[in-house]
Amino acid sequence: MNDSTFSWHRLRDSQLFWPLLALALIMLFNLIFTPNFYNIEIKDGHLSGFLIDILNRGSILMLVAIGMTMVIATGGVDLSVGAVVAISAATATVLINPALANQLISSEELIQDVTRTPLWLCVLAALTVSTICGIWNGLLVSRARIQPMVATLVLMVAGRGIAQLITNGQIITVYYSPYFFIGNGYLLGLPFSLYIVAIVFLIVWLFARRTAFGLFVESVGINARSSFFSGINEQNIKLIVYTLCGFCAGVAGLIYSSNVKSADANNAGLDLELDAILAVVIGGTLMSGGRFSLLASVIGALFIQSVTTTMYAVGVPAMAAMAIKGVVVLIVVLLYSDQTKNVLTHMIERVGVGS
Amino acid sequence: MTARLKIDRKYVSILATIIVFVILYVYGAVLYKGMRQPQAFFNLLINNAFLLITSIGMTFVILTGGIDLSVGAMIALTSVASAALLENAGLSAYVVIPLMLLMGITFGATMGAITHYFKVQPFIVTLAGMFFARGMCFFISLDAIPIRDPVYRTLALTRIQIPFFERAFLSIGAVVALVVLVVGMYIAHYTRFGRTVYAIGGNEQSARLMGLSVARTKISVYAISGFCSALAGIVFSISLLSGHGLYARWVELDAIASTVIGGTLLTGGYGYVFGTLFGVLVTGLIQMLIQFNGELSSWWTRIAVGALTLIFIGVQSYFAYRREGRTLNITATAETESQAHAVSTAEVV
Numbered sequence: 039m040n041d042s043t044f045s046w047h048r049l050r051d052s053q054l055f056w057p058l059l060a061l062a063l064i065m066l067f068n069l070i071f072t073p074n075f076y077n078i079e080i081k082d083g084h085l086s087g088f089l090i091d092i093l094n095r096g097s098i099l100m101l102v103a104i105g106m107t108m109v110i111a112t113g114g115v116d117l118s119v120g121a122v123v124a125i126s127a128a129t130a131t132v133l134i135n136p137a138l139a140n141q142l143i144s145s146e147e148l149i150q151d152v153t154r155t156p157l158w159l160c161v162l163a164a165l166t167v168s169t170i171c172g173i174w175n176g177l178l179v180s181r182a183r184i185q186p187m188v189a190t191l192v193l194m195v196a197g198r199g200i201a202q203l204i205t206n207g208q209i210i211t212v213y214y215s216p217y218f219f220i221g222n223g224y225l226l227g228l229p230f231s232l233y234i235v236a237i238v239f240l241i242v243w244l245f246a247r248r249t250a251f252g253l254f255v256e257s258v259g260i261n262a263r264s265s266f267f268s269g270i271n272e273q274n275i276k277l278i279v280y281t282l283c284g285f286c287a288g289v290a291g292l293i294y295s296s297n298v299k300s301a302d303a304n305n306a307g308l309d310l311e312l313d314a315i316l317a318v319v320i321g322g323t324l325m326s327g328g329r330f331s332l333l334a335s336v337i338g339a340l341f342i343q344s345v346t347t348t349m350y351a352v353g354v355p356a357m358a359a360m361a362i363k364g365v366v367v368l369i370v371v372l373l374y375s376d377q378t379k380n381v382l383t384h385m386i387e388r389v390g391v392g393s
Numbered sequence: 394m395t396a397r398l399k400i401d402r403k404y405v406s407i408l409a410t411i412i413v414f415v416i417l418y419v420y421g422a423v424l425y426k427g428m429r430q431p432q433a434f435f436n437l438l439i440n441n442a443f444l445l446i447t448s449i450g451m452t453f454v455i456l457t458g459g460i461d462l463s464v465g466a467m468i469a470l471t472s473v474a475s476a477a478l479l480e481n482a483g484l485s486a487y488v489v490i491p492l493m494l495l496m497g498i499t500f501g502a503t504m505g506a507i508t509h510y511f512k513v514q515p516f517i518v519t520l521a522g523m524f525f526a527r528g529m530c531f532f533i534s535l536d537a538i539p540i541r542d543p544v545y546r547t548l549a550l551t552r553i554q555i556p557f558f559e560r561a562f563l564s565i566g567a568v569v570a571l572v573v574l575v576v577g578m579y580i581a582h583y584t585r586f587g588r589t590v591y592a593i594g595g596n597e598q599s600a601r602l603m604g605l606s607v608a609r610t611k612i613s614v615y616a617i618s619g620f621c622s623a624l625a626g627i628v629f630s631i632s633l634l635s636g637h638g639l640y641a642r643w644v645e646l647d648a649i650a651s652t653v654i655g656g657t658l659l660t661g662g663y664g665y666v667f668g669t670l671f672g673v674l675v676t677g678l679i680q681m682l683i684q685f686n687g688e689l690s691s692w693w694t695r696i697a698v699g700a701l702t703l704i705f706i707g708v709q710s711y712f713a714y715r716r717e718g719r720t721l722n723i724t725a726t727a728e729t730e731s732q733a734h735a736v737s738t739a740e741v742v
Contacts, residue, residue: 195695
């Protein structure tokens with residue numbers, strides 16, 4: 039009896055518990071209501087099915103959630119990730135397909151399977167531009183001392199304008215097949231984007247948890263001022279965290295534009311910031327900062343993507359699915375609030391005493 | 394002399410916005426003939442009436458230190474729901490309009506209650522509200538619904554002649570927006586409710602300790618914002634005579650930007666409803682200038698509004714930083730005092 043309550047407490051206090059529970063619930067829902075959800079077949083030499091689809095589509099969200107977790111752990115928030123995704127996608131596609139600066143290009147020239155710039159340079163440029171966006175956010179937050187929500191709001195508003203400036207207001211379509219591999223390719227039967235997520239996750243995790251950096255981030259999130267007094271350069275910690283978030287959004291932008299084979303400055307990464315924040319919140323990282331778990335955020339991202347995919351599988355129109363997503367998110371957030379947790383704990387303890 | 398300077402400092406951010414507006418307008422009037430006509434100014438009000446109504450609601454929310462991201466979605470939902478009720482259900486406009494306003498109030502109050510009682514950040518709750526409202530639009534209809542209702546048509550075509558100006562007019566929506574502005578100013582600055590709003594924005598803890606009804610005020614503030622966005626939605630659907638779920642995208646950002654440009658501090662507790670009028674006018678004017686220019690693409694509006702917001706926030710945070718530096722010692726002692734007070738009240742209880 040005593041032992042079981044102890045393990046229950048340990049399980050409940052683990053940051054992975056709630057997102058895993060949420061994920062399990064949505065999977066249970068699919069088991070009952072969605073036929074073929076768990077079918078995985080081999081098509082064209084790679085695995086395909088709803089589960090693989092969730093992993094592939096979810097890679098963008100997972101990447102952004104990884105960056106967002108660290109930002110939220112410092113007590114901040116980055117609203118500009120969606121815009122940065124659009125900027126990154128625009129940069130990469132514009133370099134492949136030069137519809138830049140009102141040049142008149144014949145349509146035959148535009149649909150050739152060639153690139154104007156070497157692929158590595160496109161990727162590098164997109165990542166550099168998005169990292170600069172991250173540095174800009176970081177400087178505004180850490181040096182200019184503007185509230186994170188407001189500082190990143192500026193890039194959120196202006197970012198899509200900048201992306202349209204890069205693409206010259208057009209939707210740029212890419213016909214360069216090696217570029218498609220990033221978001222559409224398969225390696226050993228699994229989507230290539232998943233490997234990118236794994237690599238980024240591993241690097242960030244090693245950086246955060248195998249050095250003192252993660253601890254510094256948490257300490258800045260709990261109390262920036264006392265961290266400063268105990269010798270942590272909180273300004274630089276914040277700067278690094280926002281830069282990392284911009285970088286992650288940049289990688290996500292590459293995957294996105296490669297997946298849809300185009301860059302649309304208006305719609306690339308639309309509402310992504312909201313999904314990413316929700317993924318992090320579901321992952322149990324508090325919006326006020328402090329303790330964080332990268333793995334929990336990734337699971338949170340998978341949960342959100344599962345909800346989205348489930349909606350499509352059930353046949354809800356894409357836009358209408360937002361309403362259900364909003365309700366699901368609200369329920370999850372309410373379950374997370376201290377008030378509900380207290381009530382639940384009381385109930386469980388009472389039941390435990392009764393038995 | 395010193396007294397005058399003091400008043401100036403109080404209104405400095407509002408004055409800055411008005412000066413920016415005047416400079417931009419004069420610049421435009423010098424460049425483009427069309428802007429010299431009085432109607433150009435009134436068009437600014439007509440085109441941005443719905444934004445002004447929304448931003449006034451937003452100002453109240455931001456004054457308490459909160460934020461409402463659901464306003465744009467609410468406008469879209471109002472436009473779709475009213476179009477569906479008028480056209481598909483055949484209800485009278487006199488029933489639909491109050492119904493929509495009631496929906497806005499309920500929606501806002503629900504979000505406010507969740508924020509307050511479950512202690513969830515307003516940011517998250519209104520985000521979920523935004524998702525919900527946007528999604529509901531598409532549950533009602535996937536396509537745009539045209540409105541053919543005679544009352545809406547008459548309202549859309551009515552022009553209100555302005556005295557002293559020849560051939561200058563306002564639309565019904567603009568007049569509604571100005572009425573909302575006056576009512577908003579009255580509520581914010583001349584009622585007990587308004588003072589509570591400012592007190593909560595200044596320091597929620599001390600507002601509660603002073604015995605102010607924090608719960609009621611916070612919920613009311615979100616209800617006001619919901620009401621304003623529903624009203625804005627009606628004005629919006631009257632001007633377009635249709636309803637669709639993709640309308641009014643980014644309006645929440647424009648409303649926040651207008652409020653900030655209008656001199657309201659995003660941390661709450663400081664700002665004027667009147668400033669929001671000029672915040673909206675400046676955002677509208679940037680759009681107008683870009684339209685008059687004709688060569689610049691419309692996305693420059695977003696960049697310009699973003700840059701302007703940044704400048705205003707930068708100036709605000711600079712002043713806040715200076716104030717903080719000066720009053721640091723005072724707040725430190727005040728904190729110890731309030732703690733001591735809390736301890737003594739605990740003992741009494």
